[in-house]
Amino acid sequence: MAKVLMKGNEAIAEAAIQAGCRYFFGYPITPQNEIPAYMAKMLPKVGGCFLQAESEISAINMVYGAAGAGARVMTSSSSPGISLKQEGISYIVGAELPCLIVNIVRGGPGLGGIQPAQSDYFQAVKGGGHGDYHMVVLAPSSIQEMVDLVTDGFDIADKYRNPVMILGDGMLGQMMEPVEFREKKTILPEKPWATTGNKEGKPRNIINSLFIDPQGLEDHVLKLYKKYDEMKENEVRVECYNCEDAEIIIAAYGTMARIAKNVIQMAEEQGIKIGLIRPITLWPFPVDTFKKWADSHHVKAFLSLEMSMGQMVEDIRLSVDGAKPVHFYGRTGGMVPTPKAILEEIKKIREGI
Amino acid sequence: MAKVFEKPKALTDKPFHYCPGCTHGIVHCLVAEAIDELGIREKTVGVAPVGCAVFAYDYFNCDMHEAAHGRAPAVATGIKRVLPDNVVFTYQGDGDLASIGAAEIVHAANRGERLTTIFINNAIYGMTGGQMAPTSLVGQVTTTSPYGRSADTEGHPIRVSEMLATLEGVAYIERVSVHDIKNINRAKKAIKKAFEIQLEGKGFALVEVLSTCPTNWGMTPIEALRWLETNMIPYYPLGVKKEVE
Numbered sequence A: 001m002a003k004v005l006m007k008g009n010e011a012i013a014e015a016a017i018q019a020g021c022r023y024f025f026g027y028p029i030t031p032q033n034e035i036p037a038y039m040a041k042m043l044p045k046v047g048g049c050f051l052q053a054e055s056e057i058s059a060i061n062m063v064y065g066a067a068g069a070g071a072r073v074m075t076s077s078s079s080p081g082i083s084l085k086q087e088g089i090s091y092i093v094g095a096e097l098p099c100l101i102v103n104i105v106r107g108g109p110g111l112g113g114i115q116p117a118q119s120d121y122f123q124a125v126k127g128g129g130h131g132d133y134h135m136v137v138l139a140p141s142s143i144q145e146m147v148d149l150v151t152d153g154f155d156i157a158d159k160y161r162n163p164v165m166i167l168g169d170g171m172l173g174q175m176m177e178p179v180e181f182r183e184k185k186t187i188l189p190e191k192p193w194a195t196t197g198n199k200e201g202k203p204r205n206i207i208n209s210l211f212i213d214p215q216g217l218e219d220h221v222l223k224l225y226k227k228y229d230e231m232k233e234n235e236v237r238v239e240c241y242n243c244e245d246a247e248i249i250i251a252a253y254g255t256m257a258r259i260a261k262n263v264i265q266m267a268e269e270q271g272i273k274i275g276l277i278r279p280i281t282l283w284p285f286p287v288d289t290f291k292k293w294a295d296s297h298h299v300k301a302f303l304s305l306e307m308s309m310g311q312m313v314e315d316i317r318l319s320v321d322g323a324k325p326v327h328f329y330g331r332t333g334g335m336v337p338t339p340k341a342i343l344e345e346i347k348k349i350r351e352g353i
Numbered sequence B: 001m002a003k004v005f006e007k008p009k010a011l012t013d014k015p016f017h018y019c020p021g022c023t024h025g026i027v028h029c030l031v032a033e034a035i036d037e038l039g040i041r042e043k044t045v046g047v048a049p050v051g052c053a054v055f056a057y058d059y060f061n062c063d064m065h066e067a068a069h070g071r072a073p074a075v076a077t078g079i080k081r082v083l084p085d086n087v088v089f090t091y092q093g094d095g096d097l098a099s100i101g102a103a104e105i106v107h108a109a110n111r112g113e114r115l116t117t118i119f120i121n122n123a124i125y126g127m128t129g130g131q132m133a134p135t136s137l138v139g140q141v142t143t144t145s146p147y148g149r150s151a152d153t154e155g156h157p158i159r160v161s162e163m164l165a166t167l168e169g170v171a172y173i174e175r176v177s178v179h180d181i182k183n184i185n186r187a188k189k190a191i192k193k194a195f196e197i198q199l200e201g202k203g204f205a206l207v208e209v210l211s212t213c214p215t216n217w218g219m220t221p222i223e224a225l226r227w228l229e230t231n232m233i234p235y236y237p238l239g240v241k242k243e244v245e
């Protein structure tokens, strides 16, 4: 298939349609408005349904209903809207339904700002809503990767009957790059559990997250955690770049990983060897990759680069487990770290080694 | 021997957990009878609320989806958009529908979603132990209005049916009661009609059922039925609030 130039948000929407998603429920919020606009235009042409809900709460509950009825369905929003969706996400996990949720992150807390940020990391990977749960969180760093991860995200959601989140940011959403759509025939799985009507003689299908008996609820959560163990086993994705003889390894995802690659080039020109670990799944986190490089004698330190006050850095510290120092540098509120400032930070770390 | 009563097929064999004299059970029966008479059990999907009817998914013998508190109309919208040929209903209490889920019901009604909503108005929060509902009457004593609901500080009770009847997307709204046989029969007709409206694709349909909560009203079942008749009906007049041809 030929490459086409597309804006990140539109590429997400097109990829979803090509992946067989026919239902979209959302509520307007910057900087993700191109996703619903694209869906509103295109879904009716392929026999699908776009609906602008009265709020993000309603949108995610429409997703909950549609997913229960067996549809491949998605919603998208940005930080304040994703906060409102947390109740519904918790129910969808509890009821074991698949769906795709896109968060094009902007600065917070509160109304925050509309510029790109990565300050929803904790919310995305540590739960967000109430209860013991996780979802696979995918962090693309190019428009092509956004497209690929949307397709894979739907499949992962179906495989485990659990929501999947794409964590982007305003920069990726607004940026244009050439993309190629995979020529892949989507095969939607059978969903015998869906509420499509109870034919005589068949057991009834009930979509539910209520377990009034504590032993029943514990058993249910243990069953969810079995799935999470399988996800940790099968779904971890990570890119290692230039790590082979690096003395410092940067950890960065999404937009920050792109900037990190520029920094690595600049450092190289000054004779400094820097590597990059780019988690593509923020949950499950690539723990083993960090462990492996932490055990290499040439690696002296890690540096987590984030558009936040330092959230992923906690998972890196847990992974590295004291084997090597883990530093942090970031800007927040929609401010993006510059390569120059990052390089300064690296030089400071080297002086301390 | 002639059969005068039979348990509807659209109800399971599971015994209700409702308190003695609670009218939730009567309304469940009416809904199930309507489903049976219309022959739609196999294509019906019900959405249960959070409230005393939270276990409705154990009682209605059709596919069921348990929603979050107040969100049933949004969940039902998602189901109906995916399965336009199925019949989708919500069953909701007054805390669920008129308080936390006020936005969801208004917008589902306004969009004219082809849904049937059974709205149980018992003027109180049953499940959580008798707190004030948006439908509690002025002067009504509840655990969170221990001196009686004051219109000055808590506002007047919401007349949901009249409010929703102003919306263009609504095809049928009727308020009924289940405090005696005559009214139960009328309620049955209204509930059946609300399903027929959906089958005809006319728009949103809702039946508000004035109900009792003897437990949290602190009355015997008989006293509760009388209280409903003498206090609720004057404020919540029965009848059709909207019907499109």
Ligand SMILES: Cc1ncc(C[n+]2csc(CCOP(=O)(O)OP(=O)(O)O)c2C)c(N)n1
Pocket: B050, B051, B052, B053, B069, B092, B093, B094, B095, B096, B097, B120, B122, B124, B125, B126, B127, B128, B133
């Ligand atoms: C988000 C949320 N808030 C509060 C509750 C607690 N809660 C459960 S049922 C209920 C009120 C139910 O009252 P109503 O809808 O009138 O139904 P009834 O029990 O009277 O049938 C409340 C507040 C909840 N489950 N979820």
Ligand code: SF4
Pocket: B017, B018, B019, B021, B022, B023, B024, B052, B122, B126, B127, B212, B213, B214, B215, B216
């Ligand atoms: S608490 Fe009230 S509404 Fe709930 S089952 Fe008992 S009587 Fe019915």
